[in-house]
Amino acid sequence: MKWFLDLFSSSLGRKVLMALTGIFLILFLAVHLAGNLQLLKDDGGKAFNIYADFMGHNPLIQFISKGNFAFILLHAIWGIMLTIRNRKARGPEGYAIANKSSIWASRNMGILGTLILIFLVIHLKDFYGQAHFGSLSTQVYDGKTVTDLYAQVAYWFKVEWYVILYVICMAALAFHLWHGFTSAFQTLGLNHMKYNPVISFVGKVFAIVVPVAFAIIPVFMYMGITI
Amino acid sequence: MKITLKVWRQKDNKSKGAFKTYQHDHVSPDMSFLEMIDVLNEELTRKGEEPIAFDHDCREGICGMCSLYINGRPHGPLQTTTCQLHMRSFTDGQTITVEPWRAKAFPVVKDLVVDRTAFDRIQQAGGYVNVNTGGVPDANEIPVPKKVADEAFDAATCIGCGACVAACKNASAMLFVSAKISQFALLPQGKVERKERAEKMVAQMDAEGFGSCTNTYACEAECPKGIKITNIARMNREYFTAMLSSYQVETKGGGD
Numbered sequence: 001m002k003w004f005l006d007l008f009s010s011s012l013g014r015k016v017l018m019a020l021t022g023i024f025l026i027l028f029l030a031v032h033l034a035g036n037l038q039l040l041k042d043d044g045g046k047a048f049n050i051y052a053d054f055m056g057h058n059p060l061i062q063f064i065s066k067g068n069f070a071f072i073l074l075h076a077i078w079g080i081m082l083t084i085r086n087r088k089a090r091g092p093e094g095y096a097i098a099n100k101s102s103i104w105a106s107r108n109m110g111i112l113g114t115l116i117l118i119f120l121v122i123h124l125k126d127f128y129g130q131a132h133f134g135s136l137s138t139q140v141y142d143g144k145t146v147t148d149l150y151a152q153v154a155y156w157f158k159v160e161w162y163v164i165l166y167v168i169c170m171a172a173l174a175f176h177l178w179h180g181f182t183s184a185f186q187t188l189g190l191n192h193m194k195y196n197p198v199i200s201f202v203g204k205v206f207a208i209v210v211p212v213a214f215a216i217i218p219v220f221m222y223m224g225i226t227i
Numbered sequence: 228m229k230i231t232l233k234v235w236r237q238k239d240n241k242s243k244g245a246f247k248t249y250q251h252d253h254v255s256p257d258m259s260f261l262e263m264i265d266v267l268n269e270e271l272t273r274k275g276e277e278p279i280a281f282d283h284d285c286r287e288g289i290c291g292m293c294s295l296y297i298n299g300r301p302h303g304p305l306q307t308t309t310c311q312l313h314m315r316s317f318t319d320g321q322t323i324t325v326e327p328w329r330a331k332a333f334p335v336v337k338d339l340v341v342d343r344t345a346f347d348r349i350q351q352a353g354g355y356v357n358v359n360t361g362g363v364p365d366a367n368e369i370p371v372p373k374k375v376a377d378e379a380f381d382a383a384t385c386i387g388c389g390a391c392v393a394a395c396k397n398a399s400a401m402l403f404v405s406a407k408i409s410q411f412a413l414l415p416q417g418k419v420e421r422k423e424r425a426e427k428m429v430a431q432m433d434a435e436g437f438g439s440c441t442n443t444y445a446c447e448a449e450c451p452k453g454i455k456i457t458n459i460a461r462m463n464r465e466y467f468t469a470m471l472s473s474y475q476v477e478t479k480g481g482g483d
Contacts, residue, residue: 007470010429011399011439012463082439086397089438091331096233096246097299097324099394102443107396109441183442189467191460 014082019184021075026181028068029210039217042226045150049139053146056131076117083110105175106183112176119169126156157221170215177207228254228319232267234279235326237335244335246324256315260303261286261293263314280338286310288451291386294393295339296326301390301449308388308451328389330398332435345435346387346403352431353424354407356416369415382409384452391446391454397438402446404432405462406454412465422469429466 007013035055038048055061105112130136131149139148156162181203185191190199220226229252237244251267258266261283268278284292288311297303303312317323325339333341371379383406391402408425411417417424440459447456 003470003473006430007467010466010470011401011433011437012429012466013470015439015441016463016467082441086399086438086441089331089398089436090396091329091334091398093244093329093335095296095299095326095329097326099299099301099396099445099449101300101394101448102396102445106441106443179442186442186456186460187440187463189460189464191457 014078014085015187017078018075018082019187021071021078022180022184024068024071025075026177026184026206030206033210033213036217037213039150039153040220040225040227045139045148045154046141048150048153049146049148050141052131052149053144056147072120076113079110079113103179105179109176109179112172115169115172116176119165119172122165127152154221157218160222163218163222166218167215170211173214174207174211177211178204181206228256228314228317230254230263230314230317230320231322233322233324234339236279236338237327239337240334244338254314256313258314259286260295260297260309260312260314280336280340282340283310289386291388294328294341294343294388294390296328296393298324301328301393302388302451306449306451306453308386311451328393330389330392330437332398332400332437333389333392341389343387343389345437346389346400348435349400349404349428349431350387350407353420353427354411355420356411357419358416371414375413379410379413382406382413382454382458385410385450385454386452388451390449390451392437394445394449395438395440396443396445397441399440399446400432400435400437401440401459401462402450402454402456404428405458408462408465409458412461421465422473425462425465425469426473429462 008017035048035051038051039045041047055065127149130152131147136152137148138145139150140146182200185199185203229250232249232251233246234249235244236247249267251263253266253270254263261281264279264281271278282292282294284290286293288308291308293302293309295302295309297309297312302309304316305312327333327335327339328341328343330341332345333343336342385403385406387403389400389403392398392400408428411424412421442456442459444456447454
């Protein structure tokens, strides 16, 4: 097993963990967005509440959800550890003038990631935490009683600073994805003339569309727009 | 033209360095950057001051000896070696900041000279092929597709100057190591040590204290030989494949 530990403690192996957890989190974002868009439906939160109840009680979803939390933690902690290691590699003396021959997002993944992590803590406390451990009111749909998570979301998305915080953090997510999406493929060695344009295009579209769609939800709910 | 030079001066590896400013009034736009320092050094010597130490050798852009981190870019504003950079790339009256390569694995020896033997040790760890001695083989005996040969040759043009390490925010040596792994991995002659080479060279790179690649691609933008980051992806593939599938044999002492 020594070779296995060597693999994942090498400078290349450490990056693989970042890439694999990153790709999983990208998939999670897509699923999460699909569910959240139901918040904009003009039905008083029925569709969203039923969906949230399903997500909160389906054993398979719950299992994946625990894995998702583990991956978020792994991605964050590993990222911080890698950043510290990489900083040390510069040596005792830094440059007077920093090199700027790369795109800004790629040089600031640590800062962007930290912003996203702070956002996640607030986000989980107010929504996931309240839904699972809080005492939210309930709604009855077709004889079934479900937690009224919609009311909780609707309350916060009327608070101005909360909406602004969401929009800023989604901008950070966009920059993080702009570099992270394609970077994950490069790290895994998946760089090929035939597929590079596809990966690059999908990555850029994803990095713009997903955070914008996420940000639209609180903005629309703040302004009272439904679809 | 006249320029102001801000140069990193450091007596030796043990002492602390600092920037020193020099006013240089005798600069021709046709001088190379190194010739400009030569002229300044002659002036310093005449004044009885210690000349600025810097690495250089062929001055033809092929040896990889010159370094210098000029105004935030290794080898300066052009994607070339410092010896091939001319003063016409700067403007009259400009202030130019010159620093040594900065990396834990490249300790400063003196002024702008750094110790790059870490690269030699990585090469020694696996950057070679075993060939049979004997009669001269026929030319083109081993078929290699033209495109593959070109790709291998492009990787082999790496002169090991270390600009990739200097440009990288993580002081990562992956562009260099991946070029050295690629030039052999692509060719039939490199197949014998293929897995062993990837494992050993990456292990040595890590042991030297270089950072991890975060795919900023600053290395590719600064490399005077235009080495591509596709090589880094290839190194990742080579390394993972090697680590997951290399032939492990139990060795039980041969001899005593």
